[in-house]
Amino acid sequence: MTRPANRVLSTTELQAFGDELDALRRRVTADLGPSDARYIRRVVASVRWTGVAGRALLFLGAFVPVLLWPAWIAGTLLLGLSKILENMELGHNVMHGQYDWMGDAQLQGSTYEWDIVATADNWRKTHNFRHHTYTNVRGMDDDIGYGLLRIFPEQRWKPFYLLQPVIAVVFALMFQWGVAIQDLRIGRWLHGKMTAAQLWRTTQPVARKITRQLVKDYVFFPLLAGPFFLPVLLGNLVANGMRNVWTYVVIFCGHFTADAEVFPKESIRNESRGHWYLRQLRGSSNLAGGPVIDVLTGNLSHQIEHHFYPDLPANRYAAIAREVREICVRYGQHYNTGSLPRQFGQVMWRILRHAFPSRAPAPQPLVQGA
Amino acid sequence: MATPTSPSRSADATRRWLDPAFFDFWATRFNPLWTWAQPRARLVERRAEGEGAVTLVLRPNRHWRGVGPGQHIELGVQIGGRWLRRHYSPSVTSGGCFEITVKHAAEGRVSPYLARDAQIGEVFELGQGFGDFAWPAGTSPITLLAAGSGITPMRALLRAEAARGFDRDVSLLYWVRRAEDACFTAELRAMADAHPRLSVRLWVTGEGAPRVDALTQAQWPATDTHVLACGPGGFVQAARQRAEGQVASFQAEAFSTPVVTAAEEGEVDVHLARSGRTLRLPRGLSLLEGLEAHGLKPRHGCRMGICNTCVCQRQSGATRHLLSGQHHDEPAAPVRLCVAAPTTDLILEL
Numbered sequence: 001m002t003r004p005a006n007r008v009l010s011t012t013e014l015q016a017f018g019d020e021l022d023a024l025r026r027r028v029t030a031d032l033g034p035s036d037a038r039y040i041r042r043v044v045a046s047v048r049w050t051g052v053a054g055r056a057l058l059f060l061g062a063f064v065p066v067l068l069w070p071a072w073i074a075g076t077l078l079l080g081l082s083k084i085l086e087n088m089e090l091g092h093n094v095m096h097g098q099y100d101w102m103g104d105a106q107l108q109g110s111t112y113e114w115d116i117v118a119t120a121d122n123w124r125k126t127h128n129f130r131h132h133t134y135t136n137v138r139g140m141d142d143d144i145g146y147g148l149l150r151i152f153p154e155q156r157w158k159p160f161y162l163l164q165p166v167i168a169v170v171f172a173l174m175f176q177w178g179v180a181i182q183d184l185r186i187g188r189w190l191h192g193k194m195t196a197a198q199l200w201r202t203t204q205p206v207a208r209k210i211t212r213q214l215v216k217d218y219v220f221f222p223l224l225a226g227p228f229f230l231p232v233l234l235g236n237l238v239a240n241g242m243r244n245v246w247t248y249v250v251i252f253c254g255h256f257t258a259d260a261e262v263f264p265k266e267s268i269r270n271e272s273r274g275h276w277y278l279r280q281l282r283g284s285s286n287l288a289g290g291p292v293i294d295v296l297t298g299n300l301s302h303q304i305e306h307h308f309y310p311d312l313p314a315n316r317y318a319a320i321a322r323e324v325r326e327i328c329v330r331y332g333q334h335y336n337t338g339s340l341p342r343q344f345g346q347v348m349w350r351i352l353r354h355a356f357p358s359r360a361p362a363p364q365p366l367v368q369g370a
Numbered sequence: 371m372a373t374p375t376s377p378s379r380s381a382d383a384t385r386r387w388l389d390p391a392f393f394d395f396w397a398t399r400f401n402p403l404w405t406w407a408q409p410r411a412r413l414v415e416r417r418a419e420g421e422g423a424v425t426l427v428l429r430p431n432r433h434w435r436g437v438g439p440g441q442h443i444e445l446g447v448q449i450g451g452r453w454l455r456r457h458y459s460p461s462v463t464s465g466g467c468f469e470i471t472v473k474h475a476a477e478g479r480v481s482p483y484l485a486r487d488a489q490i491g492e493v494f495e496l497g498q499g500f501g502d503f504a505w506p507a508g509t510s511p512i513t514l515l516a517a518g519s520g521i522t523p524m525r526a527l528l529r530a531e532a533a534r535g536f537d538r539d540v541s542l543l544y545w546v547r548r549a550e551d552a553c554f555t556a557e558l559r560a561m562a563d564a565h566p567r568l569s570v571r572l573w574v575t576g577e578g579a580p581r582v583d584a585l586t587q588a589q590w591p592a593t594d595t596h597v598l599a600c601g602p603g604g605f606v607q608a609a610r611q612r613a614e615g616q617v618a619s620f621q622a623e624a625f626s627t628p629v630v631t632a633a634e635e636g637e638v639d640v641h642l643a644r645s646g647r648t649l650r651l652p653r654g655l656s657l658l659e660g661l662e663a664h665g666l667k668p669r670h671g672c673r674m675g676i677c678n679t680c681v682c683q684r685q686s687g688a689t690r691h692l693l694s695g696q697h698h699d700e701p702a703a704p705v706r707l708c709v710a711a712p713t714t715d716l717i718l719e720l
Binding site for chain 2: 109110212
């Protein structure tokens with residue numbers, strides 16, 4: 001596969017590149033106001049209403065048996081939609097602190113808790129800090145293959161990876177569980193680098209969260225339906241499964257497409273802001289698709305913009321993207337975007353290809369003299 | 371700062387299963403005051419109060435525990451998509467409501483909004499009462515020194531005392547810039563007429579009245595007097611110096627908006643509200659670096675202002691954003707320690 005041509009920037013150019021992107025951030029920050037607040041409140045309302053409507057439809061079948069299947073299908077889809085919106089456009093974005101400036105106690109990044117088995121506190125650490133600061137840096141960003149998959153030829157091959165086409169499917173179906181245990185670092189315990197007592201301690205908050213989620217979706221709401229227990233339980237299971245697969249697809253498209261790059265640890269020594277921006281650009285990929293895809297992906301369709309400005313409200317990304325793209329083109333940098341089928345096709349190819357031994361291409365320098 | 375409510379064990383257990391945000395969303399569709407735990411108040415009446423001031427009557431929900439005389443509350447008002455929080459001194463009225471008085475010409479964004487734009491029925495966030503003015507025990511005389519908006523807690527204290535019938539000599543000295551700035555004058559005069567042991571004196575500095583530290587010995591209370599002072603920081607400081615060693619006791623509460631300077635040199639006092647420590651931090655360094663230089667280890671991540679790990683509440687004071695250069699002085703607002711340098715004395719929720 002040929003790599004896209006990226007101009008190798010001089011130190012001066014890199015500085016100017018970073019300055020332009022910083023200036024864009026300042027302009028947007030200064031402009032935040034009522035329309036952004038209205039937007040996120042509309043998202044909150046959508047999550048609530050679709051959630052209640054979905055659960056109500058799942059119950060409907062209990063009382064009107066002839067509607068059983070149509071109500072079950074519509075209810076499951078709506079509940080899945082609600083969970084997707086809550087997870088991506090609401091939870092993920094609020095936890096980045098995107099709406100902290102509103103001063104709304106229920107939309108604060110440091111305290112928001114989302115509706116999945118993973119705890120928000122662990123997510124803030126693995127995602128907001130590690131993944132966003134050290135994006136696609138090998139050995140620092142755990143999101144590269146999540147310790148399960150070999151996505152890039154730069155990862156050392158092991159026979160275990162031959163199983164990854166199957167593992168990847170299981171991982172997609174169970175994605176929220178993967179996120180839940182990511183920060184427990186069970187591998188460290190298996191390798192004897194952590195005592196069982198330490199693992200037990202860090203597991204407690206996760207265990208509480210998992211219990212809450214399981215009781216809610218698989219005991220409380222099904223029991224409310226009485227004899228209709230099983231269909232409600234299955235509806236919740238499928239809704240959670242929909243969300244798992246969808247978030248997996250979106251997140252994998254964000255950093256694992258054909259043109260996405262990984263970086264060695266040395267690349268971030270004394271990293272300048274311009275270099276950081278450049279690394280975010282080269283490690284991220286967008287999804288072209290328009291407003292519906294934007295909302296359903298929590299605006300991670302603008303993965304590049306999200307990585308430049310993880311703390312700016314996501315409803316701004318579409319507008320920001322036009323300027324970002326123009327800046328990238330001007331500096332001769334490839335702007336990685338494509339349709340969902342195209343991007344996910346590339347991800348699937350990577351998963352299949354790198355299950356087998358593969359050799360990394362010669363590293364491409366980001367800047368002159370590097 | 372409003373004292374946080376300490377949730378009981380059962381409330382904790384409930385919270386684990388019921389998300390307050392879920393309850394609030396649906397309950398407030400029916401009545402905006404029906405929240406799980408958040409005290410809120412609805413604006414039920416507004417009336418003109420003297421020249422350019424408005425008294426707002428607010429009805430709190432059941433989560434509000436009320437205020438003692440002379441205490442303050444934090445009121446959260448939504449303006450332009452943001453919740454802005456300011457302190458006011460409420461007077462509790464009959465029927466479970468309370469009142470606050472605001473001026474049209476007040477500085478800032480919240481008081482002018484409340485005075486001019488707030489609509490009947492509008493709902494505000496509310497904090498629990500706080501403040502340490504304590505009516506001194508015993509029978510020795512009391513003098514209240516008030517300047518500008520500092521009159522409001524004094525009025526609440528006097529109302530409470532009037533209900534008990536004034537069993538000691540109380541005098542109120544009230545400074546304003548112009549005579550028409552004075553609030554509650556009719557009420558205060560009526561109170562003084564009804565209670566011979568209460569005296570009220572208005573000092574109009576714009577008409578040549580002496581400032582608090584220029585009062586003569588005859589104008590100043592006797593040495594067995596308890597003094598309570600409330601007003602802008604400068605006024606309270608002057609009153610404190612004048613009272614030093616001259617009175618039986620001195621209590622004061624100051625309010626002031628920080629004076630934002632463009633200075634990037636020098637040091638400021640940063641008070642850490644949770645740990646109770648006060649440190650000298652340089653204006654030229656980020657708060658994170660400054661705190662680390664004192665051996666503290668605040669929670670942090672990226673050190674470049676993107677991951678939000680080091681975010682904490684700035685209760686008061688101003689900070690400079692190190693990347694944008696902008697100054698922020700909104701009280702009770704989140705600040706990221708790694709990209710914010712202090713410009714004034716600060717209180718941080720750390």
